[in-house]
Amino acid sequence: MSTEPTLRPERPFFSSGPTCKFPGWSLDKLDIKSLGRSHRSKYAKGRLKYAIDLSKELLGVPDDYLVGIMPGSDTGALECAMWSMLGNRPTTVAAWESFGNVWIQDAVKQLKLPNLQVLDADYGHIPDLAQIPQENDVVFTWNGTTSGAKIPNTDWLAPGREGITINDATSAVFAMEMDWAKLDATTYSWQKVLGSEAQHGMLILSPKAVERIESYDPEWPLPKLFRLKKGNKINTGIFEGATINTPSMLATEDYIMALEWARSIGGRKAMFERADANAKIVTDWIESTPWLRNMVPDPAQRTNTGVCMVFQGEWYDNLSAEEQAAVPKTIASKLEAMDIGYDFNGYRDAPPSLRIWCGGSVEAEDIKRLLPWIEWAYEALKNGTL
The missing domain is CATH 3.40.640.10 (Type I PLP-dependent aspartate aminotransferase-like (Major domain))
Structure with missing residues (x-):
């Protein structure tokens, strides 16, 4: 995706803790x-x-x-x-x-x-x-x-x-x-x-x-x-x-x-459903994105809260270890500076990765709006324009 997306998340909070406040919180x-x-x-x-x-x-x-x-x-x-x-x-x-x-x-x-x-x-x-x-x-x-x-x-x-x-x-x-x-x-x-x-x-x-x-x-x-x-x-x-x-x-x-x-909203069952739906949006996107893979190879062991993804592909594989580590940090930092998405870089001790929180307090529409921005930032970084 070379064109900058137009839709922005209304609530750009994707941290895995403290996590997003519930919709309507004041x-x-x-x-x-x-x-x-x-x-x-x-x-x-x-x-x-x-x-x-x-x-x-x-x-x-x-x-x-x-x-x-x-x-x-x-x-x-x-x-x-x-x-x-x-x-x-x-x-x-x-x-x-x-x-x-x-x-x-x-x-x-x-x-x-x-x-x-x-x-x-x-x-x-x-x-x-x-x-x-x-x-x-x-x-x-x-x-x-x-x-x-x-x-x-x-x-x-x-x-x-x-x-x-x-x-x-x-x-x-x-x-x-x-x-x-x-x-x-x-x-x-x-x-x-x-x-x-x-x-x-x-x-x-x-x-x-x-x-x-x-x-x-x-x-x-x-x-x-x-x-x-x-x-x-x-x-x-x-x-x-x-x-x-x-x-x-x-x-x-x-x-x-x-x-x-x-x-x-219906108690824990509704919270489960919201997390499942949010995680499905992200996991389906990972599956359809050739330069990403889920950090967890076994689908039965994949979370519905902090979904973690790592990079792959020829361009990424040819980078040095230091350059690879900079990829998710650069993407996350750029989108944070643009107020598109906060705190979705992978954990500091984990392999270089992105981590999107999908718990029930997050709105599905905000996740859907975040993902094209990640695609845009990745391509810009790959092309040397980020």
Whole structure:
């Protein structure tokens, strides 16, 4: 495409986190009655509890599971689960992109877990999860935020297995159905699929996870931010709006507004459908574009949120490694400067790539309008005119 496109995305927000605000979002729509109040006040605590209850409702979390608000975004919630529950039996940590590799480093260098099995794979691939012994505790990332590779199913987790399962679902919830019966600790952050504000995470615990926490004291010290017990019992207050430390009520109200929007359009099923439709637009375009390929070769393992693509073809293959790395950066930078699309360059540790967020808060029409601009920028770069 040598002619510059004419249609521009109305909302050029394609970042994979924090992600796009939902359509119609406006700051003046926030409920601000909790601002300037103690988070322990009856009203503010009620709003925190409402955020928890609405999250549980929309995600279809079983009634006997606990849902709590944690500090430190998904990272804080996930590491709290690791620090609180791991260490008393063999553990497997499986990873296929950068954030999963952080959990590997936590297990190896920080917790120094004995009897540790590490499974990893290159970007775009998933390791053989059937290698995991069912008696092991398991830490894994449902959807690879920086690689675009997701687990296609949970068949590799046996029903009633002995070990606990810790699931980083931050770029999966509200886009993919969770198999709650096989998940013991599930975490996510407000700023991913719902496009809310950052710094707060969610921790969802099964009865099996609660039993592990209550019956096991790890040998390492637990920071205050990770302490889920009061005496020898789970601190149920955390799961009723009494957060461990002071939350941002402004961020809480933004999260509530995003949850209410998701409910208004049909709940998580509607969010799934929007993400699927958005991802199909991008994946079909990749398939029809000879100088691109999906980073994930197996269609069953391709995400419907952060779709990642790499370059190919004679012109690109003849570039030096340094020149190849500059291709997606140059395209993304040019279109950002033109206010066509923001933050869709690939992750810094991933192979040179582009990554377009397709979660449910993004409008399909904006994605359709972005893609011709990428084609235009690629051809201009190839012809030396960008």
